[in-house]
Amino acid sequence: MSLLVTGSIGIDSVTSPFGKAENVLGGSAVYFAFAAAQYVPVRLVGAVGDDFPPRFRGMLESRNIDLSGLEVRSGSKTFRWTGRYEGALAEAETVEVHLNVLSERAPVVPEKFADSRFVFLANTHPTLQRELLAQITSPRLSVCDTMNLWIEIERDSLVETLTRVTGVILNDGEARQLTGRTNLIEAAEFVLDLGPKFVMVKKGEHGALLVSADGPAAIPAYPSKLVRDPTGAGDSFAGGVLGYLASQDELNGPALKRAMVHGTVAASFAIEDFSLGRVQKLPREEIDDRVDEMVRMLRFD
């Protein structure tokens, strides 16, 4: 099934206790796309400046990612983010951020993408998320992410966006901040009351939580010793979730649970190296093996 993602496409520089990567490919839509493209072709909608290196284009094109919706704006500059991780790598410290092209007009969804059945609205201004979603004729599943900034300064617009989507994927801090609920199940139920059919709460190294009409289901993170750069873990998680769902017929509770395993596995690979180092040539078999490993690990009967 057709899967469209819109979000940031960036040039990152990242430092962690395990090293440094400078001017590497990054951005929410990019991490999502690499993960999701393991399952179905991905339609990428976003904008970059004319400084966007051709080899980054090549990396995306080589992975089943359709770049018809990638606007290259001459005279504009690509989004740039410089971040640093320390200690337990739990949280990124933003050293420098240049919105550049992201602060200009929204990218346009190409007409031939209007029939997309699965849509992921990676973190951006919630009004923009609605404008982008409105360009999709009849999505079967639409999921959005968000960030602390919009919860703070654009709460009403964000709530409006939440009433329009089928699902929400956000992290634990955002869920608490958005809802004022400390307990994550209560926080997720608060979001469900706004309209979405399901909420997935990402908890980083502590796994994820799914809350839907079927009740809550929790999953631990893949128990990994190899964590070099957590950048993109959350978007890779979303990519695994939506990529898997777009490859299935069912969208019911059990499918959402299985999707959460695929998201968990996608994230576990993303963090093993800087940028897309681990996932850019990752064979699908390695994903399937790790999914099987997770499912076996989580069999307790």
Add this chain to the structure above:
Amino acid sequence: MSLLVTGSIGIDSVTSPFGKAENVLGGSAVYFAFAAAQYVPVRLVGAVGDDFPPRFRGMLESRNIDLSGLEVRSGSKTFRWTGRYEGALAEAETVEVHLNVLSERAPVVPEKFADSRFVFLANTHPTLQRELLAQITSPRLSVCDTMNLWIEIERDSLVETLTRVTGVILNDGEARQLTGRTNLIEAAEFVLDLGPKFVMVKKGEHGALLVSADGPAAIPAYPSKLVRDPTGAGDSFAGGVLGYLASQDELNGPALKRAMVHGTVAASFAIEDFSLGRVQKLPREEIDDRVDEMVRMLRFD
């Protein structure tokens, strides 16, 4: 199979955003015993002062807990702890602590308990843990807990204790502090290298991690909306783990994994009310139902 626990028996006063409980039954060995006694009779070894209320004795005796090893010392006072939880209830703030009888000589293991096959050494001075363990003739499984204090001031003695036990159950902060490893699997492997066959790392609301020769296995916490007082969660976890194992023939990897579900469920009940409020009359059927629920929740295939 015979299961012995030694640890603190206390009188607690606890405040959380959900209320207050004053002068209630508490202590590591007590929480452990209530959880484990759901599976097998429990032999409790510990000391209290002559201020220990007879009704607390009655509560323990009513639950399959043998008090032959409970020393009531006249002229001594029972261990007292006053704690407070705030916000997300993640960590207790100790408002007041009086070691009282815990700072005196160690309790003696009654001769008739020397044949115990399963032993849990709840948190206490590591030298004391070894002295207590030495009084058990031929334990099949011996497991210890510890705390930050001993890691700081009695590291060598603690390491010596770790070389003598079959298993270790400790929390994530302790695992990191003890080993200097941030990654919890690496931390657990560090402990395994000292001798134990398995390590379980408790992560509170984030679940638990088992590391053994079979590799790592993670489990989320029971997704609970009802958390009033987290006191005793860790010891209840250990009680569920060892109680379950003592009721089984096998001590292999799959049994340890199943035990972790029972520990998780035991903890989930303990935190639903202050002190032993939820568990003191808990029917075994409710535990089995919740174990089944966890196992179903964690089936992702």
